[in-house]
Amino acid sequence: ALNDMLLLFGVVATGFGAAVYLFGNVTALTEVIAGGRLDYYLSLPRPVLLHVLASGSIAAGVGDFTYGIFSFLAAGHYTVDALARFIFGVLIAMTLFISVLVIVHSAAFWLGHADVLAAQVFNALITFSLYPITMFDGVARFLLFTILPAALIGAVPAEFVRSFSWATLGQLLLVTALFLTLAVVIFHRG
Numbered sequence: 001a002l003n004d005m006l007l008l009f010g011v012v013a014t015g016f017g018a019a020v021y022l023f024g025n026v027t028a029l030t031e032v033i034a035g036g037r038l039d040y041y042l043s044l045p046r047p048v049l050l051h052v053l054a055s056g057s058i059a060a061g062v063g064d065f066t067y068g069i070f071s072f073l074a075a076g077h078y079t080v081d082a083l084a085r086f087i088f089g090v091l092i093a094m095t096l097f098i099s100v101l102v103i104v105h106s107a108a109f110w111l112g113h114a115d116v117l118a119a120q121v122f123n124a125l126i127t128f129s130l131y132p133i134t135m136f137d138g139v140a141r142f143l144l145f146t147i148l149p150a151a152l153i154g155a156v157p158a159e160f161v162r163s164f165s166w167a168t169l170g171q172l173l174l175v176t177a178l179f180l181t182l183a184v185v186i187f188h189r190g
Helices: 002-022 029-034 038-042 048-054 061-074 080-105 115-129 138-145 155-162 166-189
Strands: none
Touching: 002 061, 002 080, 002 115, 002 155, 029 038, 029 048, 029 080, 029 115, 038 048, 048 080, 048 166, 080 115, 080 155, 080 166, 155 166
């Protein structure tokens, strides 16, 4: 249904917009690592990864963020609990998006410039997170829930906004914590 697609687009666009506006260097992390610019951040008394990510901003993210909010409103979910679930879904989408990109960009520690790999993953995350999960089955569905968690960035949070489920809440929190931990560990190993 149209409202379902509007909700899906709302979650993904708002999460993506917030991610690139607040943590814009997530798209340029390979350049920071391979270009030797990480030394600057290592000399500061702050959490290195957080400082690297937050020291850049992509202003166009505001447009995605705004579009996402309008898309959510157009989907017709006007209750306070739906709004709270939407905010939660956006935070999950944003955190997973950032975590996956940090993991991929951290390959630059071992491979040098990993720009092409990071760009492919970036595009795949955006593209596949905008599709309803019902379009996929078998291996594709498995991949979209694990290796490239696009379904967890778009379809699952959108379903959670539509209707609350303790099981979905637990799964989203567990997977997000797993990917975030993995991202931090891999970055610090590098």
